Amino acid sequence: xxxxxxxxxxxxxxxxxxxxxxxxxxxxxxxxxxxxxxxxxxxxxxxxxxxxxxxxxxxxxxxxxxxxxxxxxxxxxxxxxxxxxxxxxxxxxxxxxxxxxxxxxxxxxxxxxxxxxxxxxxxxxxxxxxxxxxxxxxxxxxxxxxxxxxxxxxxxxxxxxxxxxxxxxxxxxxxxxxxxxxxxxxxxxxxxxxxxxxxxxxxxxxxxxxxxxxxxxxxxxxxxxxxxxxxxxxxxxxxxxxxxxxxxxxxxxxxxxxxxxxxxxxxxxxxxxxxxxxxxxxxxxxxxxxxxxxxxxxxxxxxxxxxxxxxxxxxxxxxxx
Amino acid sequence: xxxxxxxxxxxxxxxxxxxxxxxxxxxxxxxxxxxxxxxxxxxxxxxxxxxxxxxxxxxxxxxxxxxxxxxxxxxxxxxxxxxxxxxxxxxxxxxxxxxxxxxxxxxxxxxxxxxxxxxxxxxxxxxxxxxxxxxxxxxxxxxxxxxxxxxxxxxxxxxxxxxxxxxxxxxxxxxxxxxxxxxxxxxxxxxxxxxxxxxxxxxxxxxxxxxxxxxxxxxxxxxxxxxxxxxxxxxxxxxxxxxxxxxxxxxxxxxxxxxxxxxxxxxxxxxxxxxxxxxxxxxxxxxxxxxxxxxxxxxxxxxxxxxxxxxxxxxxxxxxxxxxxxxxxxxxxxxxxxxxxxxxxxxxxxxxxxxxxxxxxxxxxxxxxxxxxxxxxxxxxxxxxxxxxxxxxxxxxxxxxxxxxxxxxxxxxxxxxxxxxxxxxxxxxxxxxxxxxxxxxxxxxxxxxxxxxxxxxxxxxxxxxxxxxxxxxxxxxxxxxxxxxxxxxxxxxxxxxxxxx
Numbered sequence: 001x002x003x004x005x006x007x008x009x010x011x012x013x014x015x016x017x018x019x020x021x022x023x024x025x026x027x028x029x030x031x032x033x034x035x036x037x038x039x040x041x042x043x044x045x046x047x048x049x050x051x052x053x054x055x056x057x058x059x060x061x062x063x064x065x066x067x068x069x070x071x072x073x074x075x076x077x078x079x080x081x082x083x084x085x086x087x088x089x090x091x092x093x094x095x096x097x098x099x100x101x102x103x104x105x106x107x108x109x110x111x112x113x114x115x116x117x118x119x120x121x122x123x124x125x126x127x128x129x130x131x132x133x134x135x136x137x138x139x140x141x142x143x144x145x146x147x148x149x150x151x152x153x154x155x156x157x158x159x160x161x162x163x164x165x166x167x168x169x170x171x172x173x174x175x176x177x178x179x180x181x182x183x184x185x186x187x188x189x190x191x192x193x194x195x196x197x198x199x200x201x202x203x204x205x206x207x208x209x210x211x212x213x214x215x216x217x218x219x220x221x222x223x224x225x226x227x228x229x230x231x232x233x234x235x236x237x238x239x240x241x242x243x244x245x246x247x248x249x250x251x252x253x254x255x256x257x258x259x260x261x262x263x264x265x266x267x268x269x270x271x272x273x274x275x276x277x278x279x280x281x282x283x284x285x286x287x288x289x290x291x292x293x294x295x296x297x298x299x300x301x302x303x304x305x306x307x308x309x310x311x312x313x314x315x316x317x318x319x320x321x
Numbered sequence: 322x323x324x325x326x327x328x329x330x331x332x333x334x335x336x337x338x339x340x341x342x343x344x345x346x347x348x349x350x351x352x353x354x355x356x357x358x359x360x361x362x363x364x365x366x367x368x369x370x371x372x373x374x375x376x377x378x379x380x381x382x383x384x385x386x387x388x389x390x391x392x393x394x395x396x397x398x399x400x401x402x403x404x405x406x407x408x409x410x411x412x413x414x415x416x417x418x419x420x421x422x423x424x425x426x427x428x429x430x431x432x433x434x435x436x437x438x439x440x441x442x443x444x445x446x447x448x449x450x451x452x453x454x455x456x457x458x459x460x461x462x463x464x465x466x467x468x469x470x471x472x473x474x475x476x477x478x479x480x481x482x483x484x485x486x487x488x489x490x491x492x493x494x495x496x497x498x499x500x501x502x503x504x505x506x507x508x509x510x511x512x513x514x515x516x517x518x519x520x521x522x523x524x525x526x527x528x529x530x531x532x533x534x535x536x537x538x539x540x541x542x543x544x545x546x547x548x549x550x551x552x553x554x555x556x557x558x559x560x561x562x563x564x565x566x567x568x569x570x571x572x573x574x575x576x577x578x579x580x581x582x583x584x585x586x587x588x589x590x591x592x593x594x595x596x597x598x599x600x601x602x603x604x605x606x607x608x609x610x611x612x613x614x615x616x617x618x619x620x621x622x623x624x625x626x627x628x629x630x631x632x633x634x635x636x637x638x639x640x641x642x643x644x645x646x647x648x649x650x651x652x653x654x655x656x657x658x659x660x661x662x663x664x665x666x667x668x669x670x671x672x673x674x675x676x677x678x679x680x681x682x683x684x685x686x687x688x689x690x691x692x693x694x695x696x697x698x699x700x701x702x703x704x705x706x707x708x709x710x711x712x713x714x715x716x717x718x719x720x721x722x723x724x725x726x727x728x729x730x731x732x733x734x735x736x737x738x739x740x741x742x743x744x745x746x747x748x749x750x751x752x753x754x755x756x757x758x759x760x761x762x763x764x765x766x767x768x769x770x771x772x773x774x775x776x777x778x779x780x781x782x783x784x785x786x787x788x789x790x791x792x793x794x795x796x797x798x799x800x801x802x803x804x805x806x807x808x809x810x811x812x813x814x815x816x817x818x819x820x821x822x
Contacts, residue, residue: 045654051367073515073518103508103518106515156503181776182503182504185650187650191587191643197460197461197776207642210665214665287657
């Protein structure tokens, strides 16, 4: 009995000690960065490359935690519901803007403030190298002549690659005739294209770059404003007459309710991390095009894309709000 | 010869050190209920990013092999498989442990894991291009065929009561439908609960139904039973003999090959492989009724297969840049971050990296064997811990591991729920195995069925028009017919036998 009381008393005292002191400049303790996707995935690894610079420029270590689920919504909701003191950040992709239109999520886009954009990845539509289509026009004509015979792979309903790919076919005017086939991730989809089970795949270039270089796959077009540096000869869809401009970005977000000085400090620190040559080197190794936007521009981008996604999803018939 | 010089540069003290570190880490991660092999690799991933390339590869490959073996430790000793791929090991392994033959069980598990690992290494190195081409031939229709076949074969582990086994399997498929529909995106049976959007977390279900239900079952023992220190046989008498190992050679060979072949299919992994191998071993065996009573055949088949997956899963990863299972998906990320680009060009442009991975794989099997042998006598001591202390520790591990998967307390709630469900199943003499197999494979069957129909414009004949799919569906029907025939024959024989008395 006495032992019990002693243990309880000790635990309670430990609780008192655990309340960190808030004296001193932000940050005074490690910062948690939530990646709302599975560990080991592309987004997780992209977030990890921010960690070495954090100690140096932010003054405190950055701890990455993964909270996958609901296409990124679970992690985003967690960040929004956490205390707005600057110690919980979100590292996510375009899916942040997509998820609210696909169903009930626990956050509102207006709850977020962009801190720093880290990369901008353009998606591509790729087909088997020996397919009869060499550009978007030929593909469009074939689909129109052979409706219901064309299928394309993507990693899951509501994923950014699903939406971006659908956008391309929407611009081509063949959305109803091109069947989208949701696989569990990019890997089975790539295998399906290579095996001839589906005709095309909407994916990010790094995942299939090796296959393209080995002449197993060829890229029909790039969704975005610019050609990809790895494939200078492949035109964008916009150049081919189909303005599919949305791209998927990755970046750091935080709750809008955080005090402005802390937001500014976060913005400045991440700007320094991303500008450092060490980060650039790691980012190049990863194959991620480094694109940076500061708080103001990134938040504006988020809002712009949110509107674009809303329109797109409604015209695709996927919007549920 | 180039290979010799590459070998010289790879087999360095540093590399061996990280390999052993990886194997140990993998064994521990695999053995702890709650930490899956993919989570083990994911935990090691950030560390690997700071290491030089060869060390990182040794670390991760070692961990992969170790984890596939490690799951069997907790499966055998406390009937709480550390990983889904060791679930089939528990069937016979735990029985052996209860009969005081834990050392032998872990011995055959280690030996079979290493044997399966070596077999899939050899297959990988010799046949990688062919296996990769084979794996590409599998589209949704073909996956449907093979999954259906696997599901049917595994009916063989239903044990005595087919009806109850089917009911358990139906529960499994029903519960697996919870979540977002994979093709249309609508929510199924989520009741508006946000955390169920992706369905029940696989780990929660698995840990709950296996580990927690076992703890609950054990709780029914009296206080004295829980407090006694169990007797274990003296280690020198409780070892695996070479004769016993050798008697399993065909079993391990076939199971290892099966494991490798299943591993080459992207998206199918250790759990399917071990169940299929177990069911196949039982089907082939001269004494199928002994499976589940504690024979080494069951453990050997399951463990050879799940380590066979390691080599197999590397086939699509290396040859096509497509991960063969969850673990290789994470490993691709680690490799890319190191500057290795898995894919078709890897063989022509960076053959040294390929050799590094091959040699790493072979060495990992050797390291696993060495570390495993030395640790058996200590591992077996776990059996001698008082249950009243052991099980609370296991419970804590289950909760922590389940939470760690997604950082979501809701998952722990689900785990407890499934624990109670599993307890209900056990108390009413339902088998857990068909439930979990249906839970894992059911959604795969459904997804591939619907995708195949979608691609073929609702042409139901597509499954019969594609040769591989036709093959597996025929095999399924033949298997069912054959089983019914066998049942009929044995019933007739028994009837005749009783008439003669």
